[in-house]
Each structure stands twice: as structure tokens, then as C-alpha cells.
Amino acid sequence: MSGLLDLSDAQERLLALAPQLGEETVAIEEAIGRVLAHDLRANRTQPPADLSAMDGYALCGAGPWTLVGESRAGAPFEGKLAPSEAVRISTGAHMPDGAESVLIQENASVADATISADQPPTAGKHVRKRGFDFSSGDIVLEGGTRLGPAQLALAIAAGHAKLTVRKRPRVAVLDSGDELSLNPENCGPSQIPASNGAMIAAMLNPLVGRCERIGPVGDDMDALAAALAEAEDCDILITSGGASVGDHDLVQSALREWGADIAFWKVAIRPGKPLMVAKRGAQVVLGLPGNPVSSFVTAFLFALPLVRAAMGMRALIPGMQTAMAAEAMPATGGRREFVRGVFDGQRVRRAASQDSSAIRSLAAANCLIERPAGSSEVAPGDKLRIYNLENG
Structure with missing residues (x-):
């Protein structure tokens, strides 16, 4: 579609902007979830004898x-x-x-x-036999490996008490919108609970430790300026809502006032078209749509890869797998669509509602069904490509 970036192009452009962070050496038991900065060689042989x-x-x-x-x-x-x-x-x-x-x-x-x-x-x-697992000098873990329990066990067995890992990016998540209430137990009649920031932070916290939460912030330039000032020291700022061009969508203007340059805006996907990326010095700003499903989908497709790139991980884009359609699905339009789905291990069906505000349907889904732009109708039994949300 004219004026819209293709998904792959947008992801590539975003990842090229990822902040380049340094490295640090930590005690091995503090390295869980971190990313190895360099190839790790064994300091000993395992087993040491027959x-x-x-x-x-x-x-x-x-x-x-x-x-x-x-x-x-x-x-x-x-x-x-x-x-x-x-x-x-x-x-x-x-x-x-x-x-x-x-x-x-x-x-x-x-x-x-x-x-x-x-x-x-x-x-x-x-x-x-001596050395059947590894020998002294062998590369046992490659740089860019995210360290889980098994990787830590291997590093210890290879004779390491400390590991050099990439620094984690400092990530801030900002909710914006006059309608948002911080307290879900005390919403006025014209308000809704501010759930997007917590959702995005929950998606990223396993990688970064803990996201800083800012807001919710009303649709007011002074309030947005004060909120952006709180993000001065972050490496990545993720905003939710207010990035479009309506009368009350002020995030782009506030970012420009803050000194950020808009790198690109609008991606040919559904949901999530009004995605925005900006740069302020070394800082990267990722502006996500305000509708909860749109915010979730774009966080999955863009925020996760961006944070992984900043951490030095090798695998950045969520992996896909093949599933069999459990039902017929209509043809798609001019944008690539991401349909919330329920996958049983073999067959996939659509979740009950595909409205971009339907959080209940989002919570019931365990995958996203990718439908390329201009796809023909799907018949039961046809092969589809899905993102598994449980191991993305």
C-alpha cells in the first residue's frame, strides 16, 4: 500500500537503530537471562578422565x-x-x-x-571417555547466546565462575490517553484501566529485568513533556497510544519538542498500522498503537526484536511454525494480517473476536496467524503460518 512500509522492511529499519550497549562481568549465578558477550571456551575437560x-x-x-x-x-x-x-x-x-x-x-x-x-x-x-562432552579450549557457548539454567550449568562445568555479558537496555514504557486510569479498581464512567503499559512491560521484563513505567499521561503537551523528561536516561522508550494524527494524538509533536526525529511511521499490517519509530541521540522511541490488541501485536513484532538486538542476541525475530487450518478463513486485503488464534498442536482456529480492542479474545489466544496481504480464502486443512505466543 502506498506510504506504508512492509513488515520486514520496517523490522529491518528498526533493528538497524538498536542501541549498542557495552558489556560487564557478573558472577555466574547472576547471569541467568543475560546474553553472553563473546564465545565461551572451556577451561577444563569434561569428563576429566574415563x-x-x-x-x-x-x-x-x-x-x-x-x-x-x-x-x-x-x-x-x-x-x-x-x-x-x-x-x-x-x-x-x-x-x-x-x-x-x-x-x-x-x-x-x-x-x-x-x-x-x-x-x-x-x-x-x-x-x-575422557573429554566426550568437551575438552579444554573448546567453544562451549557462542556469543549472543541467552543464558538459561542449562547454559549456566554448562559454563560452570567448563570452569567459569564469572561471565562477561551484554548490558541490559534500560527500557521505559509510557501509557498516554485522557481516558486511562492508573487504578483499575477506581475508573470513572469515562475511563478505562491502563492495561497496555503493564502488558508490554510483562512481555519485556524477562529480558530486561524490569521496565520503568511512566504514566498514564493525559493528552496534554505539558504533561507529555514532563513524562518524557522522566525517560531521559532510558535506552529504549516505548509509548502506547497517541502516536496517530488525530486532534488529541500529541505524542509525535511531544517527541519532536523533546528533540526526537521521526524515523518512520505506518506499517502495512493489521492490526498495528500506526506504528511509529523515532530517534533521539542514541535513544530509540517505539510508538505503539493504543488499542490493546494492536499494542500487543506490535510489541511482539517490534519491541521484542528491538530489545533482543540491544542485548546482542542472535535470534531477533520471533520464529514461525506451520499449522493446519481448522476452519475456513476469508481472503485478506492490502495489509498483512495477524489473526489471534488457538492452536492445539496441529490445527489452528481463530479466536472468538478479532476486534482490536477485545482483550478477552487476546487472552484466550495462544498464537498469531499470519495472513499475507492479498491472500486467498483458506479452506479447512490448508497450511498456515503461525507465531506461537507461548515460546515467541
């Missing part, structure tokens, strides 16, 4: 075998096995020098100090 993978007996040569000792995790057998000798061994214990195989205890017969095998052991079976 280890038994099972409880049983470490054997040398042919049997029967004479039991000569024990190897426990943390307390290895100190000697060297001679042919036809064995030691009792536990899972994770070092294989003794001279041991060739492990006879698991279920296949062993023990009489006094003599071990015999119900089934002949296979050389090397049930043995975790």
Missing part, C-alpha cells in the same frame, strides 16, 4: 576376576589392575588404570571375592 556410566565392576582381562578394591566418585582406586582383577565401581567414578570394561552389577555374580559374568562384558561399554 568414568564409569553404571554401577558395577571395572575389569581387566578375562574372568573370573578377583576383587581387589573399589573406585567411588571422588575417591578413585589408586592402583593398577592386573589381568583377571576387578574393582567395585560406582556411576561417575574414575576407571582404574588397566581397566578395559565395566560389568554392570545386574550381570555379575559374586562369590566371596570372585566376580564372574552372567553375560560377557564388551570392551569400552558403559564407559564415559
Whole structure:
């Protein structure tokens, strides 16, 4: 559509503006959710020696075998096995020098100090070879990796007590609109609760720790100027509402007064057309529509990728998957549409209402169905592409 940016173009232009933040070194248990600044190399080898993978007996040569000792995790057998000798061994214990195989205890017969095998052991079976997981100097995690519980465990196992991570962006979320009430328990007859800011912050908080909340702010230039002054130190400012060009949509004017330059405005998507991006020095401003569904969809498609880019993550745009249509869907118009859907693991249907103000329908959805501009009608069983909102 004339004057509207394509979704991919708009995302690319936004991500090119992402603030470039520095890095810091933190204790490893404080690194959860952070993004690794550089490739991480192992400082040690794992396992550090050949280890038994099972409880049983470490054997040398042919049997029967004479039991000569024990190897426990943390307390290895100190000697060297001679042919036809064995030691009792536990899972994770070092294989003794001279041991060739492990006879698991279920296949062993023990009489006094003599071990015999119900089934002949296979050389090397049930043995975790030294370095099979990683060796000292290996890259165990790539820069740009977001650190979850398993990644922290790997970093610790690789010999690291501290990690160098990217700094988190400071993000502020500003609600604007005369109709908004901060207290959902005390709304006047002409008001609605200010839910967008909390929704956007909840989407971003797992990445940034905690968004600063500003507002709600009325449709007044002085009030908006005071609110923007609160965002002086943020890296990313996200506004909700007031970014269009109606008589009471003052956010663009307020941003210009604040010293921001509008980078682009309006994207060929539905809902969410009046999306706005501005720049003020190193700060990025992302103006989202005020309708709750439009605000959610644009936060998912733009705010999440922007924050990920500022954090140095490698995967920025939410991933898509294929689903089968559970019902017929009409053809689309000139904008790419994002339909709230309910996905059962195979088939997807539309949520009850697609009105951009219907929060109940949004809460019932677990995916967004992408319908490209100019798509033909969908029949039941046709393939569709969806964003899974539960792991976006």
C-alpha cells in the first residue's frame, strides 16, 4: 500500500537503530537471562578422565576376576589392575588404570571375592571417555547466546565462575490517553484501566529485568513533556497510544519538542498500522498503537526484536511454525494480517473476536496467524503460518 512500509522492511529499519550497549562481568549465578558477550571456551575437560556410566565392576582381562578394591566418585582406586582383577565401581567414578570394561552389577555374580559374568562384558561399554562432552579450549557457548539454567550449568562445568555479558537496555514504557486510569479498581464512567503499559512491560521484563513505567499521561503537551523528561536516561522508550494524527494524538509533536526525529511511521499490517519509530541521540522511541490488541501485536513484532538486538542476541525475530487450518478463513486485503488464534498442536482456529480492542479474545489466544496481504480464502486443512505466543 502506498506510504506504508512492509513488515520486514520496517523490522529491518528498526533493528538497524538498536542501541549498542557495552558489556560487564557478573558472577555466574547472576547471569541467568543475560546474553553472553563473546564465545565461551572451556577451561577444563569434561569428563576429566574415563568414568564409569553404571554401577558395577571395572575389569581387566578375562574372568573370573578377583576383587581387589573399589573406585567411588571422588575417591578413585589408586592402583593398577592386573589381568583377571576387578574393582567395585560406582556411576561417575574414575576407571582404574588397566581397566578395559565395566560389568554392570545386574550381570555379575559374586562369590566371596570372585566376580564372574552372567553375560560377557564388551570392551569400552558403559564407559564415559575422557573429554566426550568437551575438552579444554573448546567453544562451549557462542556469543549472543541467552543464558538459561542449562547454559549456566554448562559454563560452570567448563570452569567459569564469572561471565562477561551484554548490558541490559534500560527500557521505559509510557501509557498516554485522557481516558486511562492508573487504578483499575477506581475508573470513572469515562475511563478505562491502563492495561497496555503493564502488558508490554510483562512481555519485556524477562529480558530486561524490569521496565520503568511512566504514566498514564493525559493528552496534554505539558504533561507529555514532563513524562518524557522522566525517560531521559532510558535506552529504549516505548509509548502506547497517541502516536496517530488525530486532534488529541500529541505524542509525535511531544517527541519532536523533546528533540526526537521521526524515523518512520505506518506499517502495512493489521492490526498495528500506526506504528511509529523515532530517534533521539542514541535513544530509540517505539510508538505503539493504543488499542490493546494492536499494542500487543506490535510489541511482539517490534519491541521484542528491538530489545533482543540491544542485548546482542542472535535470534531477533520471533520464529514461525506451520499449522493446519481448522476452519475456513476469508481472503485478506492490502495489509498483512495477524489473526489471534488457538492452536492445539496441529490445527489452528481463530479466536472468538478479532476486534482490536477485545482483550478477552487476546487472552484466550495462544498464537498469531499470519495472513499475507492479498491472500486467498483458506479452506479447512490448508497450511498456515503461525507465531506461537507461548515460546515467541
